[in-house]
Amino acid sequence: MSGRKSVFVTAAFVLSVSLAASFLAVMLVSRYYSGLQFDLLNGICSEILEEEPEAEDAVLTALKEYISANAHGLAQRDILSPLGYRRSDFSQSAYRQNVLFSLSGFSAGVFLFFFTILYRNKMEARRIQALAEYLEQVNIGKAVILSAHREDDFSKLEDEIYKTVTFLYQARDAAVQAKNNFAENLSNIAHQIKTPITAISLSVQTMKREYSQKSLEQIQKQLLRLTHLEEALLVLSRLDAGTLVLQREEIDVFTVLSLAADNLQELFAASGTSIDIPERGEMAITADLDWTMEAMINLMKNCMEHNRGGTVHCFYEQNPLYTQILIWDEGKGFFKEDIPHLFERFYRGKNAGEGGIGIGLSLSKEIIERQNGTIRAQNMPEGGACFEIRFYTGGSSQ
Known part of the structure; x- marks a missing residue:
């Protein structure tokens, strides 16, 4: 609840209570003056009938006309003023009562106003104290989730x-x-x-x-x-x-794979391993050419080390959501227990090549993921280790 709305609710509450108190005061005053009026008429009529008993019919007729809302016509005949009477002569006895009612109404209004202010201040003090205690718990490391309070100025x-x-x-x-x-x-x-x-x-x-x-x-x-x-x-x-800046440009998938294979040409020749990269037409991804090529080199090298004398295969395809690249070998594949840890830094599987340091796959993963891509390792159904890379089209990697 906003502060403006809270102030409005408080003002409406005070106004409602004040109106209710005013209505009650008016009812009490009206009842009091009705009693005074009755006592006055009763006294006057009693005096008249004592002096003139035969005037009883005239008095009753006048009272009936007064009660029947004909008092306005009677009031037009001013009888008391010529005789030297004023309205104040008949209200002196009620002056103190009027003052008392006025002071009571004023006092009730002041009391309600200050009660509302004090109550509001007390509730604010409690909320401030609760927030202060929460911050103290935070400082000592023992804070819990804030309990839900009703909406107010501190929400x-x-x-x-x-x-x-x-x-x-x-x-x-x-x-x-x-x-x-x-x-x-x-x-x-x-x-x-x-x-x-x-x-x-x-x-x-x-x-x-x-x-x-x-x-x-x-x-x-x-x-x-x-x-x-x-x-x-x-x-x-x-x-x-976060200081390694990766360029964002359109690069062809076949070009990236071919350049990566060219950098490994001597190693492939020395190990007797060949590489197969089919040309499937132009397919572009948005990535950094040099660093994406570095990631592919590490993946191809890993397949070569576990497939000496065989062939490293590459395949790629594209759809509206992502571009997929597959790199696999014809070796024995990954050990099942190694797969969850292959991309961890310095992790070396059971059949890791001699001299490896366990950083290449981790580096490839970070390069690919920082370019809106994903990578996962799996074994091919017919045997061989496979890396599946996806570069997504816009948005975040999935």
Whole structure:
């Protein structure tokens, strides 16, 4: 309820009570004056009949005419004024009663007015105290959901306080989660870095005793792994911080897949793996060419590592809602227990390739989802691991 409406209701309440009190006062005053009038007429008639008993018929006739609403005609014959009487001569006895009635009505109105104000102030004080106690509970971390009150001037303030507290709690939970994720990432990074450093140290010790081409190749391999780890961590940190800007432009799906395959040409040749990308006509998605290509490279590379000597297949199609891209291999597929965790950072499945660091799939997922897309992993009915990517047309990803 708005403040203006609340004031209107309060004013209407005071006015209603005042009118009821005024009506009651008028009724009491009317009854009182009716009694005075009756006593006055009764006294006058008694005096007349004592002095002139034979005038009883004339008195009764005058009273009947007065009661029959003919008093106006009688009042036109002014008898008392020539005899020196005034209206005030007959109202002096009621003066005190009039003053008493006036003071009583005024006092009742003042009382009702101040009672209403005091009651309103008391209710406001209670509401303020309740909100203050709620904020105290918030400060010590023991706040509960605000109980529902009737709508009043403080309802909007209560709603805003609840929204602010809810936002603060969400921000706190997000900060705690981010802190936990940061600690977990640091632990995983330390573990990932420890492996190549240990391998390099062992190779260096071997080379100190005797020169070995194999040890030198091992050092180069581990240094390359550290370089890849560093690059991936930098990209992930930019994604987490929101500083990685992805361009929004129309790009052709076949072009993205072909460029990704070209970057893996040497690896495919070395592993004896081929890749099949059918040309299905022009189909465009709104995305960043370079980073989308990076995501596809990671997915194709994952399929290649589990399908050496086989073929990595690609397929894509489009409908009014989304563009779907499928990338699958002819290997044994994913272990069932690995599927829920494949896109977690630093997670490496049971059949993960040697030297992997468990960041590629996580990076692909974040790149795709930040471009209004989704990705999921599944096994093909006839065998083989499959990645299903969807880029949605406008709106939010589903």
